[in-house]
Every structure is written in structure tokens, then in C-alpha cells.
Amino acid sequence: MIEIIQVINKRFNLFLSLCLIISMLLLSACADEVLSGNDNNNSILLVLSDNPANPFAGYLGEILNAEGFQGYHTADLDELTEVFLNDFHIVILTEMVVSNEQRIMLEDYVNNGGNLIGMRPDVSLYDLFGITGTGEDVSGGYIRIDTTSSVSAGLEDSTIKFHGSADTYTVSGSVITELYYDSTTASGFAAVALNEYGNGKTAVFSFNLGQSIVYMRQGDPERAKLPGMPISSDIAGSRLIDLMYVDSIDSFNDKTKINIQQADEKMRLLSRIIEYMSSMPLPRLWYFPDGADAVLIATGDSDMGGYDNINDLFNTVREFGGRASIYLYEGHGDYLGDISNIYLNNRTAPRRWISEGHELGIHFDNTASLSDLNPLPTEQRFLDWDTTQEVFEYDARFFHTFFPDAPPALSVRNHYVTWLMHDKEGNPEFAAQGILQYEHGFRMDYNAYHYSYPWQGGLGYQNGSGLPMRLATSFGEILDIYQSDTQLADEVWVSELFPVFKTLANQAIHEGKYAWLNTNLHPNRWQEFKPQAMQMFEYANVNSIPIWNGLDQYDFVSMRDRAAFSNVSWTGSTLSFSLDAQMHNFNDNTMGLTVMIPLMYDGLNLNILKKNGADIPYTIKSVKSIEYAFIVLEPCYYIFSAEYI
Numbered sequence: 001m002i003e004i005i006q007v008i009n010k011r012f013n014l015f016l017s018l019c020l021i022i023s024m025l026l027l028s029a030c031a032d033e034v035l036s037g038n039d040n041n042n043s044i045l046l047v048l049s050d051n052p053a054n055p056f057a058g059y060l061g062e063i064l065n066a067e068g069f070q071g072y073h074t075a076d077l078d079e080l081t082e083v084f085l086n087d088f089h090i091v092i093l094t095e096m097v098v099s100n101e102q103r104i105m106l107e108d109y110v111n112n113g114g115n116l117i118g119m120r121p122d123v124s125l126y127d128l129f130g131i132t133g134t135g136e137d138v139s140g141g142y143i144r145i146d147t148t149s150s151v152s153a154g155l156e157d158s159t160i161k162f163h164g165s166a167d168t169y170t171v172s173g174s175v176i177t178e179l180y181y182d183s184t185t186a187s188g189f190a191a192v193a194l195n196e197y198g199n200g201k202t203a204v205f206s207f208n209l210g211q212s213i214v215y216m217r218q219g220d221p222e223r224a225k226l227p228g229m230p231i232s233s234d235i236a237g238s239r240l241i242d243l244m245y246v247d248s249i250d251s252f253n254d255k256t257k258i259n260i261q262q263a264d265e266k267m268r269l270l271s272r273i274i275e276y277m278s279s280m281p282l283p284r285l286w287y288f289p290d291g292a293d294a295v296l297i298a299t300g301d302s303d304m305g306g307y308d309n310i311n312d313l314f315n316t317v318r319e320f321g322g323r324a325s326i327y328l329y330e331g332h333g334d335y336l337g338d339i340s341n342i343y344l345n346n347r348t349a350p351r352r353w354i355s356e357g358h359e360l361g362i363h364f365d366n367t368a369s370l371s372d373l374n375p376l377p378t379e380q381r382f383l384d385w386d387t388t389q390e391v392f393e394y395d396a397r398f399f400h401t402f403f404p405d406a407p408p409a410l411s412v413r414n415h416y417v418t419w420l421m422h423d424k425e426g427n428p429e430f431a432a433q434g435i436l437q438y439e440h441g442f443r444m445d446y447n448a449y450h451y452s453y454p455w456q457g458g459l460g461y462q463n464g465s466g467l468p469m470r471l472a473t474s475f476g477e478i479l480d481i482y483q484s485d486t487q488l489a490d491e492v493w494v495s496e497l498f499p500v501f502k503t504l505a506n507q508a509i510h511e512g513k514y515a516w517l518n519t520n521l522h523p524n525r526w527q528e529f530k531p532q533a534m535q536m537f538e539y540a541n542v543n544s545i546p547i548w549n550g551l552d553q554y555d556f557v558s559m560r561d562r563a564a565f566s567n568v569s570w571t572g573s574t575l576s577f578s579l580d581a582q583m584h585n586f587n588d589n590t591m592g593l594t595v596m597i598p599l600m601y602d603g604l605n606l607n608i609l610k611k612n613g614a615d616i617p618y619t620i621k622s623v624k625s626i627e628y629a630f631i632v633l634e635p636c637y638y639i640f641s642a643e644y645i
């Protein structure tokens with residue numbers, strides 16, 4: 001079994017090497033533009049510290065990536081010097097204890113014009129943040145953003161959940177977000193407050209934003225520890241959603257708020273604070289390709305759909321200019337599944353599908369361990385690491401035996417969207433399935449899925465997010481595999497599939513609920529859902545929503561995360577910066593990476609925008625009430641200047 005994995009890894013590495021060579025050839029035309037800059041920063045510094053109380057400090061970096069501030073620097077608290085700090089005009093302190101010496105250094109930094117954002121800061125820094133502690137803790141609860149403040153105007157104005165603990169303060173500066181005990185009861189304390197100190201500015205979060213985002217996206221890690229829990233009533237196994245919404249009483253992410261992007265809005269609040277504090281307009285990368293408001297990811301769990309349906313689904317998506325991912329179901333090996341079916345019907349088809357840009361993956365089924373053939377009593381049957389790993393290895397071997405020249409899939413969704421709650425050693429771990437999938441070469445997980453008995457979904461975002469972000473373990477280790485929500489399962493919405501897609505797409509376009517929307521179109525039910533699927537694709541085409549597959553999404557997101565702004569400077573009233581976005585993609589797609597810069601800064605308006613010394617046009621887009629200039633690029637290295645008058 002291990003040999004098979006090594007072979008797969010070798011194939012994957014070979015594939016990556018080939019991609020790198022191809023990308024180097026493709027990019028040789030833009031290599032001339034590369035200039036080496038000494039000042040390799042985008043002027044944001046994230047300060048980390050070995051703090052056992054806060055394993056999720058590093059996840060703030062993922063938040064900065066998601067929000068498009070690529071190229072930020074990180075440093076350990078122990079490495080900080082006053083000279084080093086002065087290179088940055090925004091410093092973000094994760095939750096940590098600081099020494100007296102470090103406190104003085106941070107105070108001097110802000111006093112001299114630096115800007116500091118703190119997550120649940122050390123008590124010794126309270127003066128800097130203009131707060132006085134009350135000694136009370138609020139565990140979990142809600143926050144409410146003040147949308148009458150110019151800093152947070154346009155963001156969500158109803159209460160949204162946060163996870164983890166919040167400290168309580170009285171505030172001498174200004175409160176821009178209030179802490180709530182529950183969805184309707186204000187605490188009178190600040191969740192986020194701004195302050196001015198000397199020549200600089202500070203902002204304090206009373207809760208740990210990194211932890212709050214991880215928990216909202218991945219659910220409650222404590223639930224993974226409950227004996228015999230969490231359990232979905234229809235499969236006797238567990239799903240990711242069991243960590244988020246157990247029942248109507250105990251709802252970790254608050255089902256009634258599912259149509260609000262509760263995680264993303266908190267991240268956007270951080271971005272607004274960064275932009276408000278910054279002593280120059282800051283360049284960012286937009287969430288989606290080509291300045292789009294949404295992308296539709298077309299996927300299908302084959303579930304014995306057979307060659308004809310799979311082929312027709314791929315061809316239909318292609319007619320609308322899209323590409324799909326289909327995960328082939330082979331079952332438990334006691335009958336012929338879809339891998340066998342395709343091989344028997346048209347063994348050359350996979351080569352054609354892949355050459356057309358589609359992705360062919362595997363729909364793993366580890367539920368045999370839960371079946372009635374299992375001699376254990378029902379309550380003792382659970383999904384374990386070893387059984388799941390055997391299924392992964394068996395199916396991967398099967399797939400590659402039949403289709404040896406198919407590249408390994410990067411995206412994945414399991415049959416019944418099962419989710420392991422225990423790691424290799426049998427310890428409770430809410431990211432166990434992510435670890436296993438990462439180890440088997442997967443980089444994009446679609447098991448966050450709006451489906452569970454008796455709850456069948458809900459229009460919106462179960463993980464509070466329309467954005468793909470990496471999974472983190474309960475120890476804060478960030479796994480190089482992204483999670484992206486599947487909101488549009490055919491089996492859940494049935495006759496409402498197209499109307500629900502249309503609503504979510506319209507919310508993305510008109511209400512700033514930007515999202516990667518993922519639809520699961522089962523090939524075994526393709527004839528039933530084809531008319532609605534065609535309506536979705538047509539609507540996507542008309543509204544400039546690209547139709548991509550899992551491979552495309554991973555390509556784009558990983559390219560975007562590896563891009564970096566540097567040499568960001570503000571001279572007179574001209575912003576200049578470099579962007580290194582040379583990472584090329586696997587799937588021969590131009591991708592349309594989009595740079596955004598504020599249209600207005602400090603009473604000045606963007607006048608002339610230059611790329612590599614030449615004037616370039618830009619489009620103007622309002623993002624939740626703030627206007628930005630959008631510039632669409634192909635992967636390369638660029639130098640920009642933006643003159644404001």
C-alpha cells in the first residue's frame with residue numbers, strides 16, 4: 001500500500017516538475033522585467049510568538065492572504081528591534097505576553113508614527129490601546145460591527161458569531177465593533193476599538209481573530225472529543241458539519257445566520273482597519289479572477305452514474321465554456337463502479353476529458369466500516385484512520401491501473417461527505433480528514449457540504465465563508481490543503497437548485513456576498529438535474545461568472561497566495577510597488593489575477609496608473625461601499641506606479 005502512495009507521490013512530483021518547466025518556458029517573455037529590490041516588504045509585519053495559549057497566531061497570515069495582502073512579513077517577538085519595526089508601518093501583534101523592554105519598544109514605535117493592531121493584547125499594553133480591563137471574560141458570543149463608522153461602513157450590520165474568549169474593556173478611544181453576549185444582548189463592551197497614541201494609531205480586537213476564523217470554518221474541536229459523537233443519524237459516522245450544527249439548540253455557527261458570511265466579514269473588518277491606519281494606499285489582490293464577483297465550481301460525485309452521464313455532463317459544461325471535476329465512485333469493490341464502467345465503455349475518454357481541461361478524481365467511500373456487516377454494535381462503529389487510508393490506497397491504485405496517464409486529482413469529496421474525527425494515533429483531531437487527504441496529494445477539499453439529516457442545508461455558507469482557505473489542525477499547524485464550501489448540492493435543493501444558485505450569485509453581484517459557489521451535480525442523477533444545470537451555466541455566462549473545476553480553483557488560489565507585493569512606497573503623492581506573480585498554473589488557464597488599489601486616499605484621487613512604465617487603463621469597482629481600481633494581469637513580474645492628485 002505504501003508503495004502505491006510513493007508511486008503516486010512520484011507521479012505528482014514529476015507532474016509538478018513538468019509544470020514548472022512549462023511555466024518557465026511560458027514566462028521567459030516576462031523574465032526580463034524582473035528587478036531585484038532590497039526593500040522586500042509590503043509594509044505589513046505579522047509578529048508571532050511561541051504562545052501555547054494561542055496556537056492559531058499563524059492563521060492571521062492566512063487571513064492576510066485571503067484578504068489579498070500578499071507579501072506581508074512575519075517575525076518572532078524575540079527578533080524585534082526598534083530599527084526593524086520602523087521598516088513597517090502596520091504591525092500586527094498576535095495574542096502573546098510581552099516583556100517590559102518589548103512594551104517600551106512597541107510604545108516608542110507607535111509614538112513615532114507606527115500603527116499597531118493587537119489581538120487580545122497583554123495587559124501591559126492596555127495603555128497603548130486606550131483600554132482598561134474589567135477582568136471579565138466572555139466565552140463565545142456575538143459581535144456587531146458599527147457601520148456608521150467610516151472605517152467599517154458597508155460591512156454586515158447585524159450580529160455575527162465569534163468563537164474563543166473575549167476580554168472586556170472600557171475604552172478611551174472609539175468603539176467600532178461591540179461585543180454581544182448573545183445575538184440580541186449587547187454587553188456594553190468593545191469587540192474592536194481604535195485609539196491614537198503619540199503620532200501613531202492602534203486597534204485592539206478583544207478576541208483572537210485567527211482562532212475565531214479557524215473554528216467557524218472547521219467547527220468546534222471539542223466536539224471531536226466527545227465519545228460516540230458527533231454522529232450523523234443517517235450514516236452512523238461523522239461529517240464536518242456535525243462539528244458546526246448539531247441541532248437547533250446547540251448550533252455552534254448559528255444556523256439562523258447561515259446567509260451571512262460571518263467569517264469573511266470579520267476578516268474584511270481587519271482589512272478596513274489596515275487600510276484606515278495605513279499611511280499610504282495599499283495594493284491588494286482581489287478574491288477572484290478577472291474582477292469577477294463569484295466563480296461557479298462545477299463538480300460531480302459519480303455515485304454509479306456511468307460513462308454516458310459522465311461524458312454528457314463534461315460535454316455540457318464545456319458547451320458553456322466551463323470545466324468540471326468528477327469524482328469517480330468505485331464503491332467497496334464487490335461490484336463494478338464508475339472507474340470500471342468507463343474503462344469498459346470508452347477507455348480513451350479520460351484522456352480526452354483531461355485534455356479538455358476537466359479534472360478526474362476519486363469519490364472515496366469509507367462507509368463499509370459502518371455497514372451491517374460490521375460485527376460491532378452500531379454505537380461502536382466509527383470511521384477510523386486506517387480503514388479510510390486503505391480505501392484511499394485501494395481506489396487510487398484501481399484508478400491508476402485503468403488510467404495510467406491521468407494526472408492525480410488535486411480536489412476531493414468523499415461519498416456521504418464523511419469526515420474523520422481522529423488522527424493516525426487515534427487522538428481526537430477536527431482536521432484529521434484534512435491531514436489524511438493532504439498526505440495523499442489532495443490540495444482542495446470540498447467536504448464542507450450543505451447536507452446532514454435532519455438538516456438538509458440552508459441558503460448560504462455553513463462555514464461562514466465564500467472563500468477558500470487552508471485547513472489548520474487543533475494545534476494550529478496549517479495544512480497545505482484548502483477548504484472551500486459546497487453550497488449547491490443537487491440532492492439537497494432538488495427543484496430549487498437553479499433558484500438557489502441564482503439567489504447566491506445575485507447576492508455576490510449586488511450585495512457583496514462574494515463567493516466561490518460549488519455545485520455537486522451527481523452523474524447518477526444527471527438527467528434529472530441537467531435542465532437546471534444548464535440554467536445555472538447560462539446564468540453564470542451572462543453574469544461573467546467563470547465556470548471552473550477544482551483544479552482551476554486550486555491553481556488560481558495557490559498562484560494568488562504565492563504572489564507577493566514588495567517595494568511598496570509612497571513618495572509625494574505617488575504610490576509605487578512591485579508584484580511578483582510568476583507562479584504559473586497546471587491547467588493552461590490565463591487565470592486573470594486582479595490587483596486592486598484604493599481609488600481615493602486621504603482626500604486625493606487616483607489620477608495616472610502605470611504598469612512597467614506605461615499608462616494602463618483600469619476599471620472601477622465598489623467593494624462594500626469602497627471604490628477600488630481593478631487591474632487584471634497574467635502571471636508575471638510587474639512594477640506599478642499610481643499617482644494621486
Ligand SMILES: [Zn+2]
Pocket residue numbers: 301302303329363414415416
Ligand atoms: Zn457519493
